[in-house]
Amino acid sequence: MPELPEVETLLRGLKKRVLGRWLGAVDVRHPQVIAGSPDEFSRQISGRQILGARRKGKAIAIELGLRTREDGGEKRYLLVRLGMTGQFTVNPVAEPLEPHTHVRLGLDGGKEELRYVDARRFGRLRSLAGEELEKLFGGMGPDAPRITESQFQKALSNRRTPLKSWLMNQQFLSGVGNIYADESLYIARLNPLIEAGQLSARQSRRLLRALKHVLERAVELQGTSFRDYIDIEGRPGNFLPQLRVCRRCRQPIERVVISGRSSHFCPHCQPQPRHRTRRAKAKRLARS
DNA sequence: GCAAGCCTGACC
DNA sequence: GGTCAGGCTTGC
Numbered sequence: 001m002p003e004l005p006e007v008e009t010l011l012r013g014l015k016k017r018v019l020g021r022w023l024g025a026v027d028v029r030h031p032q033v034i035a036g037s038p039d040e041f042s043r044q045i046s047g048r049q050i051l052g053a054r055r056k057g058k059a060i061a062i063e064l065g066l067r068t069r070e071d072g073g074e075k076r077y078l079l080v081r082l083g084m085t086g087q088f089t090v091n092p093v094a095e096p097l098e099p100h101t102h103v104r105l106g107l108d109g110g111k112e113e114l115r116y117v118d119a120r121r122f123g124r125l126r127s128l129a130g131e132e133l134e135k136l137f138g139g140m141g142p143d144a145p146r147i148t149e150s151q152f153q154k155a156l157s158n159r160r161t162p163l164k165s166w167l168m169n170q171q172f173l174s175g176v177g178n179i180y181a182d183e184s185l186y187i188a189r190l191n192p193l194i195e196a197g198q199l200s201a202r203q204s205r206r207l208l209r210a211l212k213h214v215l216e217r218a219v220e221l222q223g224t225s226f227r228d229y230i231d232i233e234g235r236p237g238n239f240l241p242q243l244r245v246c247r248r249c250r251q252p253i254e255r256v257v258i259s260g261r262s263s264h265f266c267p268h269c270q271p272q273p274r275h276r277t278r279r280a281k282a283k284r285l286a287r288s
Numbered sequence: 289g290c291a292a293g294c295c296t297g298a299c300c
Numbered sequence: 301g302g303t304c305a306g307g308c309t310t311g312c
Contacts, residue, residue: 002293032308058293084292085310100310120309122293161303169303170294178292259304262291 002082004058004144004175005218010080010088011055014062017090018114022049023064024106033102033118035079035126044076044127045105056137057144057174058082061128077133083122089115144175145215152208156196163199164192165259167211176211180218182264184211191270192256192263 002010026042028034034041048064055061062078080088085100093106093113103116103125116125128136142151155172166172167181176184185192187210190203199207245252246266254267 081294083294083309118309119311120292122309124294159302165304168293260306261293 002058002084002086003177003180003218004215007055007058007060007082007175008219010082011053011060014053014060014088018050018107019052020050021107023047024108024110024113025104026106027104028102029104030102030121032121033116033123033125035124041125041127045078048076055143056140057170058177059137059140059174061133061137075130077128077130079124079126079128079133079136080116081124081126083118083120083124085120086116086118086123089117091115140170140174141172142174144173145212145219147173147208149205149208153201153204156199156204159196161196162192162258163190163194163196163207164261164263166196168259168261175215178261178263180211180214183214185263185270186265187214189269191272192258192265193272 023046026046028038028042031038045064047067050062051065052063053060054063058081060080062080064076064078066073066075080086082088090107090112093111097104097115098117100119100121101115101117102121105114105116107113116123141147141155147155152173156166159166159172161169164181164185167176167184168178182192184207188203188207190199190207246269249266249268251266251268253264256263256265
């Protein structure tokens with residue numbers, strides 16, 4: 001299931017395999033995975049050269065060059081969001097299609113193609129003009145692996161939403177999904193229900209450190225082995241049965257639902273926020 | 289029946 | 301504006 005490290009891996013793969021190549025025929029086999037009109041999508045992206053690819057959070061934008069003068073000199077971007085089961089692969093055209101292959105993008109002379117496969121069809125492909133892309137990426141918070149401490153703290157301030165929801169809200173910080181949100185909260189020993197804006201400077205530093213550590217580690221391990229990487233739920237990828245006890249203190253892991261997402265945490269190591277004392281409140285007021 | 293990411297729409 | 305529930309989808 002693609003979280004940021006998986007998306008980063010795809011980005012690297014795309015750069016390696018398709019940069020400089022030309023998109024030929026576009027075959028949309030299941031219109032649902034195209035945002036907007038599938039016909040327009042095909043028309044807008046086919047016949048263009050792949051000039052680059054970049055990522056923000058879990059979204060990838062593939063830069064497509066000018067085709068002819070009739071394009072009005074407009075570049076296009078192919079925006080890819082993998083949802084939860086989306087995959088992109090380069091295959092020989094003659095190779096049999098995997099089930100759930102929804103889009104085929106011909107490459108160059110037509111011997112190979114890019115295939116979009118997505119069992120659950122939560123993912124979306126979309127054709128965007130340059131300014132549409134800038135607007136979209138501009139509306140997203142800083143990319144999680146690159147956010148600075150001051151950006152992080154600023155984004156947290158005054159947010160009343162639970163820390164867990166905050167971490168997963170792409171407009172504050174982009175690229176964090178459920179697993180890495182839980183995992184970084186666990187490492188930072190922070191309860192998912194703490195109000196985001198209530199974190200002390202120290203706690204937010206701890207959280208950011210944990211988050212970056214988890215993401216970096218996951219990117220490193222991608223494609224080699226996840227075997228020595230076990231998240232809080234005990235899932236290396238997500239195959240192993242769930243871990244029921246905290247690996248730090250051996251107490252049972254608790255599950256709560258926050259903004260419709262299940263969150264796993266250790267009530268002992270990540271204690272519930274204490275209610276604010278009058279003294280703490282006075283202190284806060286004095287500071288502001 | 290539950291899990292996921294993201295969008296829509298409803299609520300204050 | 302900020303926040304959150306609901307719905308999409310299918311394999312386990």
